[in-house]
Amino acid sequence: MKPAAVRRPSRWPGYAKSVAATVIPPLVMVVLLGLLWEILCSGAGATLPAPSRIWADSKDLILDPFFVAGPQDIGLGWRVLxxxxxxxxxxxxAAVAGIALGAxxxxxxxxxxxxDPIFQVLRTVPPLAWLPIALAAFRDSNPSAIFVIFITAIWPIIINTAVGIRNIPQDYRNVAQVLRLNPLEFFWKIMLPSAAPYIFTGLRIGIGLSWLAIVxxxxxxxxxxxxxxxxxxxNSSRLPxxxxxxxxxxxVGxxxxxxxxxxxxxxxxGTQAS
Known part of the structure; x- marks a missing residue:
C-alpha cells in the first residue's frame, strides 16, 4: 500500500490575504470620501463639481484615455505619455550626472x-525659477522643460549618493587596497554596491520631483x-x-x-539606507 502523498499548503490564501489587506482599506476610504464629496458638493451653492457631475461631464476622458480627434484634441493617456x-x-x-557628481x-x-555649498544653494531654487533661463538658452519649450526636470531632480541624487559614498565601511576600502583595485574597479565593485541604498533613496525623491516639475x-x-x-x-472653466x-x-506619480x-x-x- 502506497503512503499517501503529503500535500503542501497552498500559498494563495496567504497571498490573497496580503493583497486584500493592502487594497481594501484604500478602496473603502476612497468610497467614503467620494460619498462625503458628493454630499458636500451637490447643493446649489457648491463651487466645486460633485463626483456625479465629473462623471457626466468628463466620462469620455475616463473611459477612453487614448482617443485622437486632432493634433491638440487627444486623450489624457497620450498627454501623460x-x-x-x-x-x-x-x-x-539627472541620474547619470547626479551619481557621478555625488561619487x-x-x-x-x-x-x-x-x-557642497554650491549644491546646497542651487537646490533651494524653485523649479519654475529656472524656466526663464532655460527658455532664453534653448529657445524651445521641449528642451527647456527637460532642463527644468534635470535641474530639479539632480540635487537629491547628488546629496544622497555623496552620503552613501562617505558611509562606505573602512573595511571595504581596505579590501580594495589589498586587491589593488584601480579607481574604475573600485567604483563599480565597491562604491556603487555599498552606496546603492542611498542612491535609490535619492532616485525616489528625484523621480517625484521630476513629475511635479514637468506638470x-x-x-x-x-x-x-x-x-x-x-x-x-x-482657461475654459472645465473643472471636472x-x-x-x-x-x-x-x-502616475x-x-x-x-x-x-x-x-x-x-x-x-531590501537593504535600507541607515
Whole structure:
C-alpha cells in the first residue's frame, strides 16, 4: 500500500490575504470620501463639481484615455505619455550626472568643500525659477522643460549618493587596497554596491520631483502634455476635466515612485539606507 502523498499548503490564501489587506482599506476610504464629496458638493451653492457631475461631464476622458480627434484634441493617456517622455530624458540625465557628481563629492574632501555649498544653494531654487533661463538658452519649450526636470531632480541624487559614498565601511576600502583595485574597479565593485541604498533613496525623491516639475513647467510652456491640459481646462472653466487630470497625475506619480522603489529593493536586496 502506497503512503499517501503529503500535500503542501497552498500559498494563495496567504497571498490573497496580503493583497486584500493592502487594497481594501484604500478602496473603502476612497468610497467614503467620494460619498462625503458628493454630499458636500451637490447643493446649489457648491463651487466645486460633485463626483456625479465629473462623471457626466468628463466620462469620455475616463473611459477612453487614448482617443485622437486632432493634433491638440487627444486623450489624457497620450498627454501623460508625452509628459513621461520628457521626464524619462530629464530624470535619466539627472541620474547619470547626479551619481557621478555625488561619487566625486563623497570620495574627495576637497570636492565636498568646494561643491557642497554650491549644491546646497542651487537646490533651494524653485523649479519654475529656472524656466526663464532655460527658455532664453534653448529657445524651445521641449528642451527647456527637460532642463527644468534635470535641474530639479539632480540635487537629491547628488546629496544622497555623496552620503552613501562617505558611509562606505573602512573595511571595504581596505579590501580594495589589498586587491589593488584601480579607481574604475573600485567604483563599480565597491562604491556603487555599498552606496546603492542611498542612491535609490535619492532616485525616489528625484523621480517625484521630476513629475511635479514637468506638470508645472508644461502649464507655462504649452504643448500637449498633461500640465498644459490642466491650464487649458482652467482657461475654459472645465473643472471636472481638471479633477480627472489630477487623478491621472496622482496615479502616475504613485506608479513612478513604486517602480523606482521596487527596482531599488531588487538591486539592494531590501537593504535600507541607515
Amino acid at each position: 508625452v509628459s513621461l517622455q520628457r521626464v524619462a530624458v530629464g530624470f535619466g540625465l 566625486v563629492v563623497g570620495q574627495s574632501v576637497w570636492a565636498m568643500r568646494g561643491l 508645472a513647467a508644461e502649464m507655462l510652456t504649452g504643448g500637449v502634455g498633461i500640465g498644459f491640459f490642466i491650464w487649458d481646462a482652467w 476635466d481638471i479633477i480627472v487630470a489630477l487623478v491621472y497625475i496622482g496615479l 504613485f506608479v513612478l515612485d513604486r517602480l523606482v522603489a521596487g527596482i531599488g529593493s531588487f538591486v539592494t536586496r
